[in-house]
Amino acid sequence: MDYLEERLPQNSAPEAGLSGSQSVDRALGLLSLIGREPAEGLPLGEIVSGSGLNKPTTRRLLLALMRAGLVEQEPQTRRYCLGEEAFVLGVLAARRHGLLEIAMDGLRRLSAETQDTSFLTVRRENYAICLHREEGTYPVRTHALQAGDQHPLGVGAGSLAMLAALPDDDVDRVIVANEAVLLARYPGFAPDALRVDIAETRARGFSLNPGRLVASSWGIGRAFRYPDGRVAGALSIAAIDSRMAPGRQAELAVPLAREAERMEALLAEMFVSKRAGRPMAAAMPRSIETGRAAR
């Protein structure tokens, strides 16, 4: 990460509705920004430029986040990163949003059956986040994707599966939003290439990443949906190219599809049990633009 900053969503909506809590919005924006670099953390300067805020404001908000334990500052490097409280909150939230819990069994089965590494990925705005990586037993493994890694939607097997599962206008919005990043940092994933991938994914029934992110590291993926049709996430399997010949792809696609369908069944169950037949929990907008006060 370096030159050619991509900034926060940069809210296309031109100052939608005065929120009435600018500073909270800004602080939570910083939180999300810091979440993008979970491994290393970010230095103040980058947070400043990445958020579009000025230094004192950024620092003041960071202090508030640190008081709450959501952010910590490495005393040595002075970089800011997610704090322990963020982790704990996540565990608490997992009770309701326990995609991972639900998926674990399936991932374990996939990896046991195929000997390869399997993944759970979810969408977050225009990005895909890997939530879990379940190691396979096969000795040669690809480590192209770790839990917490984030790539633009369409980059990687699970990520592509989710993008292809979206309605066409959403696809367009996402690709447009990511265009700059794709061109700058993901050679081989130009918008046009992605559109071809999407068509192929839809025709084939599963997505394929032919080692385009890391050479020789191939993967196939399949999305699954909430009962109301929204894309909930994707399961994927990765292996070295020699274990991903077309024949084996088709072979792997069977258990992959089975587990994805199982996920949909589990999610359906989860929602009827919780609320009597209502459409959805998070049916409220949660729109593409996070309502960032970009200015």
Place this chain on the structure above:
Amino acid sequence: MDYLEERLPQNSAPEAGLSGSQSVDRALGLLSLIGREPAEGLPLGEIVSGSGLNKPTTRRLLLALMRAGLVEQEPQTRRYCLGEEAFVLGVLAARRHGLLEIAMDGLRRLSAETQDTSFLTVRRENYAICLHREEGTYPVRTHALQAGDQHPLGVGAGSLAMLAALPDDDVDRVIVANEAVLLARYPGFAPDALRVDIAETRARGFSLNPGRLVASSWGIGRAFRYPDGRVAGALSIAAIDSRMAPGRQAELAVPLAREAERMEALLAEMFVSKRAGRPMAAAMPRSIETGRAAR
């Protein structure tokens, strides 16, 4: 939960230092408050009284949290609960604060060896939070403790182990802070009883909960520390009383101690690898009072 509200920390510090971001502090306070009821969520009224803020302010801050996806509102019940984004953030933060990841192997070993259910618990202010529950194979299992459950420090095996591991003045502070809650909602865990438990725990080398929270559901626990001596968390094992006779307690204490020591070794490793021999990441205060603007 009902009458006899216990409110947010209610900041003993009388307006410490003007934070410069009151609203952010307040919003994050709400987030933590909502995190206390991860299963059901909280209605607006309870958040209002629990936070000490007034309704419009509370609502405005909740809207901000919802915009960020950290909080969701059940459309049916109108209750507010942690949102999907909180879950995702947690997964991201797990990369650095991966206590759970580190502990999983140990928990699996414990449950496999003993056939009983084992737990990872961490401290959060004056409370203990159960982060994971690893099922044992023995057919009669106690479900007194679930992932995400919170009890005052000292209530429950792991929780008591952590309290007993604190220096005496911290113990006092915690017990004083929890006194009201303990008396009101945890019969059998009166402050004096806790002090006896602590002494016994220290003498014995592990904590024991003799079915005091849920009858017949016994447990033993042992805390482990960060390299700098701070308590990091506790491991515990629970079973029905018939499987917790003194003889078996001593037997179980062996693998429990082994795994706790392993945790300390892993944590030590984690910190040297990350930062060359510096004291600690979260060495900054993170004081008992959350800096709430209680007014």
Place this chain on the structure above:
DNA sequence: AGAATAAGGTCCATATCATGGACTACCTGG
């Protein structure tokens, strides 16, 4: 060494933004 650059961090007068009293809307039970 010492100067120069850059990044992290803080101050404080100003006006913008968050505040909360008062109001309305909507249920639920009697």
Place this chain on the structure above:
DNA sequence: CCAGGTAGTCCATGATATGGACCTTATTCT
């Protein structure tokens, strides 16, 4: 149909967050 309770909104006011200017500490260059 009304009483009581809860959820949610409005908007004038002043307390609060803002950001330009300034200070401090590390690192690089000569």
